[in-house]
Amino acid sequence: MSIAILDLGYGNVESIRLGFARLGAEPSLVKDAASVGEVERLVLPGVGAAGYAMERLRSLGLIDALKARTRPLLGICLGMQLMFESSDEADTLCLALVPGRVREMTAVPGRPVPHMGWTAIEDAAPKSDKDIGLVNGDHVYFAHSFACDDGPATAARVTYGTPLPAALRHGHLWGAQFHPERSAEPGARFLKAFLSA
């Protein structure tokens, strides 16, 4: 089985690589369109800003290859946000693989932003076409200031004032707003589910 992580020269590539390595997978790091097209499973990581990440994808000539992909693609945190049409973050046009926009979260008393820490998963649907290896009540680790629109691709939610998509599963597309590589045993279950997709 081949798995690769897109290395855009920003963010937490190594953290994600080590997360898969602990499960016995050996992801390679890639940043060329041919690999994006060929590799069986691809991970789009992300810590950082949407504008910079999209600019990197554009300059590496990867946008068409990502759009054309039909095999499993997992976006993590900002990587999941990049799958949407657009983002409030510097008003960036994204990959438009999933309908909807990524919106800036607003801090209110009792609910600081970033949403940082371990929050319980809701609305998971194990043993369905939205199975992501998680069950309701699993605590996973979040660290984000922008949130995706809820929609048909949502595979689990988390409540932070309002319900937000915590994970996506739609056709070949997978997404995690949380950090599965840093979410202890539930995170490992999520990554395993992606590896066996």
Added chain:
Amino acid sequence: MPVARIIPCLDVADGRVVKGVKFRDHRDVGDIVDLALRYRDEGADELVFYDITASAEGRGVDVAWVHRIAAVIDIPFCVAGGIRSRDEAARVLEQGADKISVNSPALERPELIGELAQAFGRQCVVVGIDSLIAGDGRWIVKQYTGKVEATRDAGRDTVAWAREAVALGAGEIVLNCIDRDGVRRGYDLVQTAALVPLGVPVIASGGAGSVQHFADAFGIGASGALAASVFHDRRIAIPDLKRDLAALGVETRP
């Protein structure tokens, strides 16, 4: 809502974990990776590693141990100490750290906070503040606290500096109240509560000695509570702490 976070803090010097009292007289506590694994297994929600001598010695963080930790633990961890530039931060994150924390270098050059937030996102940027109650009762910021002889006043008031840091792009504030450090009389709830309205997660630090101290910190709105000596000395075991917090109505990660 995220549950309350329990965060063991590991002070690192010369590749070992150490602990002092009121930032002085450091003693050896153990191997970095052994302790990281121990706390992970006991249910810590996050770990913070402070290279406590980096800033005072004017050098960058030693990244060799960062990768060793990133490889073995599956909970988030933050690295602090001597990160003075975007490139230095990138070097730490590329080794697998999840967040970086800046303290003295941000006081030297506050624009650093914005540069880090822009490059890595503010969720990645923690600002640590070492606060002291001055003779006149004001809360003031101290700098270069890793070494007694290097420590000095930063010339700033604690709340004003925290507000400025958030405006510049800090995604989390760790407030370390020096008067409480290592003495187990409880967090400084008044100072900590003063930062909660800034709108970013606030982590209480300095003074944890009992379960009630943790509960008190969460009660005034802290998102996390950081502690070192009570965990290192096994005065409080994290599983017991979480069980007792539940009895006090504080929800934590199972």
